[in-house]
Amino acid sequence: MxxxxxxxxxxxxxxxxxxxxxxxxxxxxxxxxxxxxxxxxLRWYALIFEDPQLGQALVKSLMIATATAIVTLVLGTAASLAWLRLGRFGRSVLEILCITPIALPGLFLGVSLLVLAAQLGVRLSTVTIVVSHVVLSVPMLMIAMRARLALFDRTLEEASRDLGASQIGTFKRITLPLIAPTLISCAILSFALSFDEFVVTSFVAGTETTLPMYIWSMMRRTVTPLINSVSTLALLFSIAVMAIGFFVGRFKRASALSERASS
Amino acid sequence: MNNGTSAEAPLIELSNGQKQFGLFQALTNINLAINEGEIVTLLGPSGCGKTTLMRIIAGFETLTSGTLKIDGKDVASLPPEKRPVNMVFQRYALFPHLDVFDNVAYGLKVKGVEKEERRRRVQAMLRTVQMESLSHRFIGELSGGQCQRVALARALVNGPRVLLLDEPLAALDLKIRQHMLGEMKRIQLETGATFVYVTHDQDEAMILSDRVVLIDHGQIVQVDRPQDMYFRPRSLFAAKFLGETNLFEGKLTVSGIGQLSLETQDGPFEVVSNDAAVSGNDAAVMSVRPEAMSFRQSNAQLDYAVDAEIADVIFSGSRSFFHLVSLGGQKFRVQVQNMPGAALPVAGDKVHVSWRKDSATVLPLSRISS
Incomplete structure (x- = not known):
């Protein structure tokens, strides 16, 4: 022991x-x-605000991470609904297709995305970064979701229909609330993944600079304690996002109860 | 087999219903009428098609051919949410993210029932199922029996014309099961809803039902009151599925006008060829319930008898079970109500076992299922 x-x-x-x-x-x-x-x-914190490039890179990274989380959330919801309705064979195929990119080293994924963008004549920009991050985060979302969705009881959807709810109503009132915690934690995870992604980003970023890229270029010149303050803020931010997710759930339950008691 | 007992139009009417899943014929030629206010049980072994039949009524499956009418209207095109039917699911399917109150309120909420009215009706229903004090509990915090009550309330609060129950007691242990059977009967009386109850448990079926629909291999075998089905089974399957029975196998020969004789290992039994679809030269069985047999010596009014030896006696409180072997080698069982001081035979005794004609049923042996 x-x-x-x-x-x-x-x-x-x-x-x-x-x-x-x-x-x-x-x-x-x-x-x-x-x-x-x-x-x-607090001088290193003050310095963050004195370095306009750092600030810009941070804002860019936050935007990209947010966009990645939203797109992943939408795709993930759609994929989970499909997964719930597929048979055993269909599920395996969907999983294999979605999870494969994770087995590919980031370096090669970066190269292949760059080649693809060049072939399609797409200009490298924030959009290509978001697309690349979604490619990275969807497999991770599929892995996280699979375990949770395997426990989802589809007779709950039947029960809802039986009680008079339409297909859309059932999705809104039953399916979505039940898979929401999984989806939200997946979204937070993809946000985090995108926020510090470096390898793939460096291939598809073009002239854009994200926070990890900026820190890396900064480190190449000289190791500065500025990195510590930036990292601490990023850490605080991540914790805050998770805490908000937790308390929102709590608050909804409490307000529902008090509303009923007062009526 | 339209066994409607009232002159009114039946509430549910299935005609020539067929259901196929790919190559598998799940239901064949289903004709069934269920009346308002009845408790009807769909009884049969697992895989017989009883759950499929219920899911067709609920609207989760559609008939491959044939018609289903509810309240005189063809409902083939109605999705589950538009049917005047509610269901209690086998594993309850209660919503885990809602508490007891919100589970029960769900149906009224999606139908847009006004809040105050909704609260009143949910509370009245929770009172009926005696779950009022637990209305703020989440589903994960309830016992099996409590889940059962919530599932009943959630369905009944919508005032369905028909309540469908899919093996609702299967997940409960024996003691609670018996209690809930009584509760369900009470709730049915209070609400006046028509119950269609699916089970593979013959005891539940007999205790609860006004009529039993016996299903085997996707076909309706017999529709009858429980007592009629028990004492007058129309097939070997029915005789064996409901309760325990002794089967004396033999061959029928004509022994007179309208008289047949069943030649068994234990000699001939004279039988009247009546409702049982049997005739001369058929292989047939005589089915006798163990409790219909007795050891009485004065057998003036008892029509049939065999001589046998007792192999084993099991005492179980109110009753004793005797395992016997007849002189012809036939194994059978006799059940006797125990009385204090009554002298009963013991293992090794030679006994004379007799029974009345009206407690025996002669059935054709040709179609043995299961």
């Missing part, structure tokens, strides 16, 4: 220590990356 506990804590530490280090150093008053830290300041 002791050993098991030790392993759990070690694993957690292994996962979390890099994050803690980044957060600590983001408040470091000095330039150097060395312990002990002599004094704290």
């Amino acid at each position: 002791m050993l098991l506990k030790a392993v759990v804590y070690a694993t957690l530490a292994y996962l979390l220590i890099p994050l803690v280090v980044i957060i600590l150093f983001s408040f470091n008053a000095e330039q150097s990356f060395s312990f002990p830290i002599n004094g704290y300041s």
Whole structure:
């Protein structure tokens, strides 16, 4: 038991220590990356706002990640509905087709997307970045969704029809609310995936610069603590998104109950 | 086989119904009329087509040919949501993201029933199924029996002309099952809805139904009141499916005008060729219920008798079960109501077993199913 506990804590530490280090150093008053830290300041945060290029790259990345999450969500909803209605064979085919891109190294995916864009005469832009990110995030969404949807009971849809709801009404009132948590967590995941994607992006970005690309080019010149503050903000942002998802669910339930009690 | 018992038009009327799934013939030549206010059970072994028949009435499947009328109207083109029918699903299919109240309110909500009216009707229905105090519970927090009550309430609150129940007690344990059977009868009386109940359990069918529709291999075998089906089965399948029975197998020979004799290992039994579709030179069986047989010696009014030896006795409180072997080698069972102080035979005893003519049914052996 002791050993098991030790392993759990070690694993957690292994996962979390890099994050803690980044957060600590983001408040470091000095330039150097060395312990002990002599004094704290917010200068690296202030610097973010003084670097217009960094700001632009951040905004661009947020836009791309948001667009990726939305497109993935729409495609994912459609794919899950199809998945629910397919037989065993159809499900396997759909899964194989959707999940294949994940087996392909990003490098080759980047090259092939670039070649495709050139063949089609598409100008490299934010749009090509979003398209590439969707190609990356859909397989991941399919994997995450498959396990959850396998538990979905289709007689619930029949019960809803039986009680007088139309096909669309059933989707709105039963199917969607039940698959929504899975879809939302998938959307958050694809947002995160897109936000820090670098390899594929570098092929299809053209003249655009996303945050990971900007950080990378910055790092090539010199390692600056600015990276720590940017990363900390990004981390905070991710946690906030997940927390909002959690509390929205809670709030809806509470307000529904109080509404009924008052009537 | 239109067994409508009232002069009014039946509430549900199936004529020449056929259903095929690809090459599989699921239902053949279904003719059935169900009257308002009846409890009708669709009974049969698993895979016999009873659930398919129910899903056709609900609108989840369509007939390959034939007609289905509900309340005199052909409903072939109506989707499930437009039919005056509600269903209780086998595993309840309660909505897990809604609580008890919202589950029951669902049907009224999608039909646009006004909020105050909706609340009143849901609460009245929750009272009927005795789930009022748990209305804020989520489905995951309920026991099997409670889920059952919610499923009933969710369907009945819509005031359906017909309530379809698909093996609703299959997921419950024996004790709750018996309690819920009584509850369902009470709720049916209170609401006056017509119940169409699918089960493979003959006890549920007999306890609950006004009429039983016995189905085998996609065909209706017999439609009767439970007591008629039990005492007057029209086929070997019906005799074996409902309750336990002893079968004396033999060959029919003509022994007089309108008189047939069933030649068995235990000698001839004189039978009257009546409703059973049997005639001379047919292989046939005589079906006798174990409780219709007795060990009485004075057999003045008892028509048939065999001599047998008792192989085994099982005492089970109110009753005793005797396993016997006749002199002709036929194995059979006798069931006797236990009385304090009554002297009953024991294993190894030679006994004289007799039964009355009207408790025996002679059935053709030609079509043995199952």
